Amino acid sequence: MEMNDLILVSVDDHVIEPPTLFDRHLPAKYRDQAPRMHTTKNGTEGQDSWIYDGKVLPNIALNAVVGRPPEEYGVEPAAYSQIRKGAWDIASRIEDMNVNGVLGSICFPTFPQFAGVLFIGSKDPAAAKAIVSAYNDWHIHEWAGYAPGRMIPLAIMPLWDIDACVAEAKRVAALGVRTITFPDVPAAKGLPSIHSGYWDPLWAVCEDHRIVVSIHIGSGMSAPHVSSESPIDSWIVTMPMSIANATSDWLFSPIFKKFPNLKVALSEGGIGWIPYFLERADFTYKHHSAWTNANFGELLPSELFFKNFITCFIDDAFGLANTRFLNDNMITWECDYPHSDTVWPNCPEALWKTIQHLPENDIHKITHLNAMREFSYDPFAILGRENCTVGALRAQALHVDTAPRAGLGGANPARADGKPVTSGDVMKMFA
Known part of the structure; x- marks a missing residue:
């Protein structure tokens, strides 16, 4: 087996929502209440912002720096013109997947936040429910539906209303959705905890329809910044492992006694820390x-x-060297496009270095078969397996320009004095 024979399915990427998101799927009576894009001038540059419920949401991109040089990985783009088009345009995304040798992708939201928690506490709950459904319809039909066999659709839930969650989960399941995004710690967002029994009707639907509950790092409880003066590196290091607290909470919850076939994906959580975590849990x-x-x-x-x-990793040599302490039937890979942790367009090269020592069958499980099984995704039936490899996909993308582009603009926390960038420097960009 060679690198070009890999078949890559990414269970964690992100979409920067386009300004036209709500143009087609929201009932007319709610159009005036929909999130809308507003562009202002900031000096000589334009700044694009979503406005919802009378509030300006200043960060449209959340570190969508794919395609920039490493010295700009900390930049926060402020306009679509500062973002690689594949982040928000589906045709360009497919090309960027091809040039990266990636077959399939699950894309988490950006401006609604990773689990759609933006809409909790909306002034008009009925309008908010319609907006959630419209978001899902856009994601299913326009984003995932653009290129059959390439995207695994994901849905957000109207989290403030369990009956509405159940109805929406059933509705999107009928449209082929097999994963929803959910806060890793709902109590951190003012919602009932996973121990309360409140969410049981939703788990029942997920179990019945084989819907994976994807809990992304930072979707409920954010990774803590130790202090505003701490180097941002210390936060970046521990960010994936921050999901350990939520994982322990889910593991010791009563959920799996009631719903023994429910699956939870630890999106962007990494795998290298898990063997000790499980040793500690058993002890x-x-x-x-x-x-x-x-x-x-x-x-x-x-x-x-x-x-x-279900466990997920971006770049985890230690985890892949210790799969005997994990369940390799539940390990999946992720690209994290368009965020700064992605190694696009060189994901196959990076992964091959750390996975090639494994038996070929294990490589196939980790790179695509596990994801295909758990997320009920069968691209081979649509595209043919021979067209799904890294080599075959890259052959379709010889025209795609992957040269790094510098100086596109955006808020930059880099310090001219040469001192380490701190948590405080970065947090100022999101204030």
Whole structure:
């Protein structure tokens, strides 16, 4: 097997929503309440901002710096003109996937936030429900529907209303959706906790329709900045592992006793930290359950984890060197386009360095077969397997320009004094 024989399915990418998002799918009576794009002049540059419920949402791109040189990875683009077109235009996205050798992709929201929590607390809940449905219809029909076999559609939920969640989950399931995005810690967003039983009707729908619950890092509880003076590097290092707290909460929750076939994906969580996490979970259960009353029945926490949790990584040499401590039937890969952690357009090269030591069957499972099974995704039936490899896709993209583009503009936290960029420097851009 060679690198060009890889078949890559990314279970975590992102879409920068286009200004036309709500043009076609929102009922006319709610059009005036829809999020809308507003462009202002900031000096000589234009700044694009979404406006919703009377509030300006200044950050349209959330670190969409793909295609820029490394010294600009910290820039926060402020306008569509400062973002690579593949971030928000589906035709260009498919070309950027081809040149990167990526077959399939799950794309998380940006301006509604990773789990759609923007719409919690909207002034008009009925309008907000319609907006959520319109977002999903756009994602299903225009984004994922543009190129059959290339996108795995993902839906957001009207999280403030469990009955509406159930109805929307059933509706999008009928349209082929097999994953929803959900806050990793809903209580952090003022919602009922996963221990309350409140979400059980939604989990029942997800289990019945084989819908994966994708919990993205930072979707509920953000990775903490230790201090405003801390180097931003320290936050970047621990960001994927920040999902460990939420993972433990889900693992020790009653959810999987009630819904034993429900699957949860730890989106952008990485895998290298998981072996020790599971060792600690098993130790805690054996050592403390006599007084905590934790009860996993005949299973250990690690065994339940292996059965119900899908793990995801971008670049994780340690994790791939230690798959014997993981369930390689539940490991998946991700690209994270268009964020600064992506190594686009060189994902195959980076992955091949760390995965080529594994048996060919294991490589296939991790790069695409696990994702295809868990997300009910069958691109081979549409495209033919021979057209899905890195080599075949890149052969279609010889015309795509991947040269880094510098100086496109945007807020830049880089310091002229040469001192380390701090958490405070970065947080100012999102204030």
